[in-house]
Amino acid sequence: MEFKIACWNIRGICHVDKQDELKKFIKDENISVCAILESYLKHGNIDQSCNNVFGRWNWISDVNVSSNSCRIIVGWDSNKVNVMVYHMDRQVIFCLIETVDKCSKFYCSFIYASNSGLQRQNLWKELQNQAIISSHCPWVLMGDFNVTRYSSEHSSGCSFANDDMADFNKCIDAIEVDDMGSSGFHFTWTKSLKNPLCGTLKKLDRIMSNEGFLKVYPQASGIFLPYLVSDHSPTILSIPNGLPKKKKAFSFMNHIAYKDDFLQTVATIWDTNVNGHKMYQVVTKLKLLKRELNKLNWSNGNVSKI
Template identity: 55%
Template sequence: MRSSQEKWFGSIVYASNNGKERRKLWQDLEIQSRISKGMPWVIIGDFNVTRKANEHTAGGSFVTEDMQEFNDCLNSIEADDSGSVGFHYTWTRSLKNHNCGILKKLDRILINEEFLTKFPQASGIFLLYIISDHSPAVVRLTNNLVKPSKAFRFMNYVAFKDDFMDTVEKEWAKDIEGYAMFRLVKKLNILKEA
């Protein structure tokens, strides 16, 4: 992050099309998970395998051995998909042939629990295919949490103070323009300060 001292691990993946060759990647990710243990970790890239049968537009009703190995790896490294927006199917068989209906979710943004805890508002975005048959992925790290405003709290003991009613009448008499609900909230906020 540009102006932060937050530390986290990032891994970029470009997996083989061959299931046997991907096994080496799964082993490497398991080693990296031990190295990054206790630290936020994001893994982004093309895994060249889907996790579920419904992540392929051509259908399918069963989980293949390659899919099971991928899911086993994710369970082992304790990583899961980040929340994301944009394209669900991140790969198209043909950019030029718009009638080609084969789409798959091959690209992912995976995070561990520590990443989610450290960056609860982080999100992924899968953008439009432009120059590649893969959807570009972006991870947005937002640590500027919007703090909710404090609720108006009224402590009963305040009502017994000698100048309580005078203060309420003085602040309530102020002229505030706007809709009735806006005026009420504004007067309560002014009264809160007083």
């Protein structure tokens, strides 16, 4: 099954309409892990809002390390994945994500960078520490970096890279990551969501990974969706076959009973010696019979041919 991780700067999920939009987004896109950025939630209302959005999911936030209000929240479906937090501050939550069947395991940094270039210096230093921890292991970075890499990432364009852009690219080179292949919106932020004529757009949200991640998950890709209720595009990382495939429920086809081998197949399984209580014997034989009836169903090529 496809494994999806989402990251979205939705700005203020204390409002019920945005909570409803998030719940719909998680359900419609079949998300297993979702990071919410710029939540504006405080100690008094974070539990109610997160429980409303995530339901039975587990979740954590950086409310205890943010000065004014919660900046980053990460929720996950514990039936599918386990999340272990290694580091948390007001600009990044660094964690290990592992599917419950242990088929997929990688480090992930959910980022909401500061608007201040000076404060972002602390983030660049922290990412270098995380690069050391995740060295030779799959590592992906997602979120709002609040700075662009190239002049082409400004709708108005610019003739040169400023100091903030240079610092960002210097960090990227140091931690040896790069943008992952993606589709959807190029400009992930609009200055005015309510003004359709607004021409100020930038690429602030990204999905980046190291070489180790690309080697383990070569088919992984990102998508940047329309803005919806936020001035930022929802970001999704998709990993094909990242979750175990669900087994289809057994269905008894009536035509099987008319096949020549049906009675003999049932008799053979029912004559199998099974030790244990009577009910255990019945359940075990039924499980064995399911496999044989499935084979019988597909025998002779055409399932409807008797």
